[in-house]
Amino acid sequence: MTEGVLVVDDAAFMRMMIKDILSRNNIPLAGEAANGMLAVEKYQELQPKLVVMDITMPEMSGVDALKAIKKMDPKANIIMCSALGQQDMVMESIQIGAKDFIVKPFQEAKLVQAIKKFV
Numbered sequence: 220m221t222e223g224v225l226v227v228d229d230a231a232f233m234r235m236m237i238k239d240i241l242s243r244n245n246i247p248l249a250g251e252a253a254n255g256m257l258a259v260e261k262y263q264e265l266q267p268k269l270v271v272m273d274i275t276m277p278e279m280s281g282v283d284a285l286k287a288i289k290k291m292d293p294k295a296n297i298i299m300c301s302a303l304g305q306q307d308m309v310m311e312s313i314q315i316g317a318k319d320f321i322v323k324p325f326q327e328a329k330l331v332q333a334i335k336k337f338v
C-alpha cells in the first residue's frame with residue numbers, strides 16, 4: 220500500500236488545487252488521474268491509502284470507477300467530490316461504499332478534515 224492520496228479529477232486545475240492543499244498540510248500525494256478509467260489503473264498500481272475522486276468525468280464516471288475499485292478492494296477508502304445538484308449520484312456513491320463526500324467548491328479545512336480521517 221502506498222502512503223498518500225490518489226487525486227482524480229478531469230479538470231487539471233482541480234487536481235492542482237487539491238495537490239496544493241495536500242502539500243500545505245503535509246499530506247503525501249500517491250498520484251493523480253484525469254478520468255475514472257485511469258483512476259482504476261492507478262489504484263491497482265499504487266494501492267493508495269485514500270482516493271479523492273470527482274463524480275462526473277469523461278470516459279468513466281467517478282461512480283463507475285468507485286464500483287470497479289470497490290470490486291477490486293472492498294476496503295478501499297474513497298472520498299467523492301461533487302458539485303451541488305448531484306445528490307442522487309452522491310447517495311449512490313455512499314451506497315456503493317464511498318467513505319465521505321465533499322461538495323465543490325469546497326473549503327480547504329473541510330477537505331483536510333475529511334482526508335485526515337484516512338491518512
